[in-house]
Amino acid sequence: MPSEMKMSYHEKLKSGIDIVPMQQEHAFQLEALQHKVFPNLAEEEILHAEQYKKHLEIFPEGQFVALDGEKVVGATTTMRYRYDIKNPEPHTFSEIMGGGWLTTHDPEGEWLYGIDVSVDPEYRKMGIAKALYRARQHLCRQLGLKGQLTVGMLNGYDRLRGEMTIEEYYQKVKRKEIFDPTVSVQEKVGFEIVGFMKDYLNDPTCGNSGAVIVLDASKEI
Numbered sequence: 001m002p003s004e005m006k007m008s009y010h011e012k013l014k015s016g017i018d019i020v021p022m023q024q025e026h027a028f029q030l031e032a033l034q035h036k037v038f039p040n041l042a043e044e045e046i047l048h049a050e051q052y053k054k055h056l057e058i059f060p061e062g063q064f065v066a067l068d069g070e071k072v073v074g075a076t077t078t079m080r081y082r083y084d085i086k087n088p089e090p091h092t093f094s095e096i097m098g099g100g101w102l103t104t105h106d107p108e109g110e111w112l113y114g115i116d117v118s119v120d121p122e123y124r125k126m127g128i129a130k131a132l133y134r135a136r137q138h139l140c141r142q143l144g145l146k147g148q149l150t151v152g153m154l155n156g157y158d159r160l161r162g163e164m165t166i167e168e169y170y171q172k173v174k175r176k177e178i179f180d181p182t183v184s185v186q187e188k189v190g191f192e193i194v195g196f197m198k199d200y201l202n203d204p205t206c207g208n209s210g211a212v213i214v215l216d217a218s219k220e221i
């Protein structure tokens with residue numbers, strides 16, 4: 001497939017926000033956005049400008065931004081990965097993304113693994129995350145992948161940590177008794193919860209854990 005074809009994605013939202021492929025020139029704004037969106041994540045789990053530049057060398061077609069004019073207001077980082085969702089191997093966030101450098105990207109991987117989706121708090125609930133997932137879905141189809149796979153952070157655990165363990169919280173989110181601001185939003189987009197990943201990252205807000213979620217490439221979002 002010619003690279004121009006993969007790199008030509010563009011969706012303009014009704015709000016005027018553009019969803020387009022990430023470029024090297026966005027790297028510094030992207031690092032600033034990471035700090036704004038993930039204030040509780042350990043510094044080594046935040047993506048930095050140099051790492052974004054590397055991602056664009058390794059897998060340019062898997063990186064998208066949401067722009068308000070020239071301003072980066074949302075972004076997503078992905079890579080290809082081989083993964084048996086029936087027998088999921090435990091891994092950490094840092095391991096899966098090669099310490100942030102995406103050296104773990106497997107050009108033959110059958111899943112599009114989502115490293116993150118971040119939307120500027122001032123631009124939330126405008127459909128930007130959904131549009132970024134849609135761009136990823138478009139890429140899955142272009143590349144003939146099974147779909148999207150990611151580990152969603154159980155961010156809503158923080159306000160209930162005194163009342164239950166993270167495992168109990170996960171079960172309640174899965175049974176839809178609790179709406180989690182990240183994983184339940186991902187479910188709303190179309191993802192299905194397929195497992196629990198303990199000690200995935202270093203963020204006490206989500207009990208260091210996440211939910212393994214998948215979105216089949218055939219699903220319209």
Ligand SMILES: CC(C)(COP(=O)(O)OP(=O)(O)OC[C@H]1O[C@@H](n2cnc3c(N)ncnc32)[C@H](O)[C@@H]1OP(=O)(O)O)[C@@H](O)C(=O)NCCC(=O)NCCS
Nearest residue numbers: 116117118119124125126127128129130153181182185188
């Ligand atoms: C999770 C996140 C990416 C969502 O971004 P967003 O652009 O606000 O999401 P969208 O506007 O596309 O919303 C998608 C759907 O979820 C709903 N939604 C979004 N946030 C919600 C919330 N906090 N509570 C209830 N519903 C919510 C929207 O209304 C929309 O529903 P609809 O399709 O029925 O209209 C954003 O809150 C964020 O950056 N959070 C911090 C980082 C993070 O957790 N990233 C994901 C894991 S890496």
